[in-house]
Amino acid sequence: MELELQxxxxxxxxxxxxxxxxxxxxxxxxxxxxIRHRAELAEFHMQRExxxxxxxxxATRQTLREVGQELHDSVGQLLTVAQMGLNAALEExxxxxxxxxxxxxxxxxxxxxxxxxxxxxxxxxxxxxxxAISAEAERIERVGRLGVQVLVKGAVPTLEPETSTxxxxxxxxxxxxxxxxxxxxxxxxxxxGGPPFSFTITDNGRGFDVATTPGNGGLHNIHRRxxxxxxxxxxxxxxxxxxTWTFEQQNDHGRA
Amino acid sequence: xxxxxxxxTAAYIYVYGNGNxxxxxxxxxxxxxxxxxxxxxxxLRRTWSTTLAIAGGVxxxxxxxxxxxxxxxxxxxxxxxxxxSFCLLTALFAGLLxxxxxRTTTVLWKDQRFWVYLSVFIFTGPAxxxxxxxxxxxxxxxxxxxxxxxxxxxxxxxxxxxxxxxGWLLKPRHQTLV
Numbered sequence: 001m002e003l004e005l006q007x008x009x010x011x012x013x014x015x016x017x018x019x020x021x022x023x024x025x026x027x028x029x030x031x032x033x034x035i036r037h038r039a040e041l042a043e044f045h046m047q048r049e050x051x052x053x054x055x056x057x058x059a060t061r062q063t064l065r066e067v068g069q070e071l072h073d074s075v076g077q078l079l080t081v082a083q084m085g086l087n088a089a090l091e092e093x094x095x096x097x098x099x100x101x102x103x104x105x106x107x108x109x110x111x112x113x114x115x116x117x118x119x120x121x122x123x124x125x126x127x128x129x130x131x132a133i134s135a136e137a138e139r140i141e142r143v144g145r146l147g148v149q150v151l152v153k154g155a156v157p158t159l160e161p162e163t164s165t166x167x168x169x170x171x172x173x174x175x176x177x178x179x180x181x182x183x184x185x186x187x188x189x190x191x192x193g194g195p196p197f198s199f200t201i202t203d204n205g206r207g208f209d210v211a212t213t214p215g216n217g218g219l220h221n222i223h224r225r226x227x228x229x230x231x232x233x234x235x236x237x238x239x240x241x242x243x244t245w246t247f248e249q250q251n252d253h254g255r256a
Numbered sequence: 257x258x259x260x261x262x263x264x265t266a267a268y269i270y271v272y273g274n275g276n277x278x279x280x281x282x283x284x285x286x287x288x289x290x291x292x293x294x295x296x297x298x299x300l301r302r303t304w305s306t307t308l309a310i311a312g313g314v315x316x317x318x319x320x321x322x323x324x325x326x327x328x329x330x331x332x333x334x335x336x337x338x339x340x341s342f343c344l345l346t347a348l349f350a351g352l353l354x355x356x357x358x359r360t361t362t363v364l365w366k367d368q369r370f371w372v373y374l375s376v377f378i379f380t381g382p383a384x385x386x387x388x389x390x391x392x393x394x395x396x397x398x399x400x401x402x403x404x405x406x407x408x409x410x411x412x413x414x415x416x417x418x419x420x421x422x423g424w425l426l427k428p429r430h431q432t433l434v
Contacts (some may be wrong), residue, residue, distance in 0.1 A: 004392055004393060005393070007389070008386065011388075012385045012407075015384060015385055019382065022350065023353075026353055026354070026364065030360070032361075033360075033361065034363065122303045148313040187428055227290065
């Protein structure tokens with residue numbers, strides 16, 4: 001009798017322990033599965049965000065290409081006709097006003113040509129990031145009345161087109177912020193081939209306190225876009241001492 | 257629900273009746289097995305679970321018939337068929353719990369199915385050694401066997417407690433449109 005009771009107690013204890021261990025394993029599996037599911041969801045959202053951004057970029061590129069084409073074919077043609085008319089008039093009589101008008105028209109045609117080229121993303125794709133940044137710096141210097149210096153150190157690696165596009169948009173955003181808010185008289189852009197590849201944009205404007213400046217959509221956008229293509233974005237600035245943005249490539253992400 | 261009614265009726269018979277509620281369990285046991293095994297097989301929809309439920313069912317009823325008509329020794333329950341049915345149900349509900357864990361992405365204890373499956377699993381699993389040896393103990397010491405029924409009472413509370421939590425989680429939640 002005692003033996004049977006003892007046996008029952010032992011077997012019962014073993015069964016209960018086994019069932020408890022089984023439940024603990026189930027709980028552990030459930031936790032792991034939930035963690036994995038969360039990671040998959042985050043990956044899915046990131047992928048979706050990338051897709052949306054890619055579609056948005058594609059749509060913008062298409063629109064800009066059409067605008068550029070229109071500028072080149074329609075406005076450019078009309079201006080060329082006006083230029084030909086002015087040249088014909090100047091052959092008949094030399095007039096200072098006409099000469100000024102023709103010079104202004106020449107400049108206008110050149111601007112339209114440049115603009116249509118800069119809007120043509122296909123053309124943009126043929127250029128690398130350094131060329132694109134240099135051209136944009138040249139344009140900003142011309143229209144913004146401030147000194148823009150581009151410095152290239154070492155061999156800049158060839159990046160994937162998508163990475164270049166996003167970095168170029170980030171560059172444009174930083175430059176736009178500097179032009180709008182910094183009251184800077186000069187901007188220095190340094191591209192360092194690395195490794196790791198990095199580029200910095202430094203202005204001598206009024207600067208701001210990074211810690212206390214409320215984070216707005218623009219700054220957040222810069223960080224988010226950089227992270228999407230495997231770059232880190234870092235902003236250092238203090239009131240009165242300008243601002244420096246540093247973008248650095250992480251590992252080999254984004255290389256072509 | 258049916259099990260709950262049976263358990264309470266059995267408790268009532270035990271306290272206010274002649275004390276012998278074994279006949280009620282004997283009637284209810286095959287019904288309980290059919291309901292739970294069918295539920296498990298339908299929920300799992302796997303070859304092994306359907307095979308186990310059908311083959312186990314055939315085995316269970318064969319043993320039960322043998323126990324009813326062939327067993328003439330003094331006994332308190334149909335120990336072999338009950339043990340067999342508890343083993344089968346434990347295996348099937350363990351399968352259901354594993355299947356649930358592989359499918360669900362919510363926290364396990366917030367899923368009503370977990371509590372419903374667990375309610376059967378924690379009742380049938382720990383009860384196996386007890387019902388397996390109950391008749392032997394009863395033959396030697398009937399009073400002790402009746403006293404040991406406290407184990408079933410504890411498992412009874414665990415079972416219906418878990419089922420109650422599952423039912424509670426099933427209640428509709430009010431959702432705002434904003």
